[in-house]
Amino acid sequence: AQKVTQAQTEISVVEKEDVTLDCVYETRDTTYYLFWYKQPPSGELVFLIRRNSFDEQNEISGRYSWNFQKSTSSFNFTITASQVVDSAVYFCALSDTGTYKYIFGTGTRLKVLA
């Protein structure tokens, strides 16, 4: 069965600190996609990144970076120099290659304090 685990329920940091959000997944598929979404208080899920299972290169986009390791089935997300506007719930998701439906983790609530 496919599963996504985000063990960190809530994280609080002070502005300008770095923070890493963990994501561990389970799948029997050899081809799959992993995603991160941000859900601010308004409720809309905002797409951040997609990574396919054949591409283990780490990616950096501004203050965001992602570390994908197939050996540990992890796809972690780091925010460098966090800002108050980063406060949100962050979801990791795995796509089902048959229907493309997503399996989401339970989310990590990030609070960045000024």
Place this chain on the structure above:
Amino acid sequence: DTGVSQNPRHKITKRGQNVTFRCDPISEHNRLYWYRQTLGQGPEFLTYFQNEAQLEKSRLLSDRFSAERPKGSFSTLEIQRTEQGDSAMYLCASSPTGTGDTDTQYFGPGTRLTVL
């Protein structure tokens, strides 16, 4: 570029009433998905359309739930005889086909349902 839109944004209803939600996907997106999100949880898949064909339904989608996507454009999700347990955020998403971005879903703002 218009994103996914959902109406209404909020719906309060009494137990036993029927409700219908609408989703308008990004134009030319062939795939459309419905998810349900309860407080403190991640979204859970409900159903999926490719064009007008409903290709998969979750076991979460009881007989009281029905979804349609006539003509492969907008979609509606109807809940009959609502129960308090149906209170949740209902999210719609769409994704394109035939390009390198086929697996990325773009979500609407959701419809928050409260059943009293």
